[in-house]
Amino acid sequence: MPRRIQIVVISAVLSLMLFIPALPSQARDAEKQDKTAIVVASFGTTVPRAVEAINNIVDRVEKAYPQTEVRITFTSNIIRSIWRKRQIEAQQWLDQGIPEDILYVKNIISTIGDLREEGYRNIIVQPTHMFYMEQSHDLNSYVRALGSIETMKERWRPFDSVVMGRPALGMPGARYNYHEDVAAAVQTLAADAQLAASEDAILVYMGHGNQHWSTGIYADTQREMRRAYPDVETFIGVVEGHPSLQDVLDQLDATTRKKIIIKPFMIVAGDHAVNDMAGEDGESWKSVLEKSGYEVQPVLQGLGSNDAFADIFVDHIRDTARDHNLVVQ
Structure with a gap:
């Protein structure tokens, strides 16, 4: 075989040998990119x-x-x-x-x-x-x-x-449709409603809320809770914005039950739940509700634990x- 052809063949073989091992690595990289x-x-x-x-x-x-x-x-x-x-x-x-x-x-x-x-x-x-x-x-x-x-x-x-x-x-x-998302979320809260029913208690949720955005999402969720669990009186209020604790108190005037199960309507039972909801100081929701004549049972568990x-x-x-x-x- 002429020398020039030998060189070309050897060069082609070496190139192929260098290319073949690279294929798996390149394939893995391409796979990860996707x-x-x-x-x-x-x-x-x-x-x-x-x-x-x-x-x-x-x-x-x-x-x-x-x-x-x-x-x-x-x-x-x-x-x-x-x-x-x-x-x-x-x-x-x-x-x-x-x-x-x-x-x-x-x-x-x-x-x-x-x-x-x-x-x-x-x-x-x-x-x-x-x-x-x-x-x-x-x-x-x-x-x-x-x-x-x-x-x-x-x-x-x-x-x-x-x-x-x-x-x-x-x-x-x-x-x-956010109404469908609300309905789906409410279906996951059956255990909360069952707890309130077993205690013959009102179910009160404390959400975070927002001072800058006004939505009817809490009212929509409260309405859906009552539709899904008609035997339980459910109220939802928020720390910031509306409906406030005072709004909840105004609605409670129409109830006859005197025991309340209160839970955070939040992903975690964090600082708001520990202090603003269940704290012992006079401004907490627990204290304010107790002063209004209710027996209050806080449940410190965020919705993310469900x-x-x-x-x-x-x-x-x-x-x-x-x-x-x-x-x-």
């Missing part, structure tokens, strides 16, 4: 025992989508700053059972940035907020901004899609994935 990651976005809490409710939601999501990467972020700047200070004495908190991803929790930009560095180009952000109010609005602004980044060359775009699911009780828009309620977010992730042609499994 994968979708889930970010569970919670308002957060600083109360260690309340973390369990957030962990339960994350656990339910991971169980439903075991092959999909799941991360957590807190949307509250104040709560993240408190956990950042606690990192100075990290072992103390870890010894109390606080997971590392809570102790070292990051904001939404850092969390999504980490996923991008690891090769994920499709992100579903699932808020664990109750309804689409200030926190969800601002979170959606981040999500839309990150998902809209354009580059001169298409292949350098950081993400193919960054999208957000809807909160527990839904959000404005024509795609999903498996059926936590699964609402699992379902909303599935809806979002379907709407955007993403794969979660």
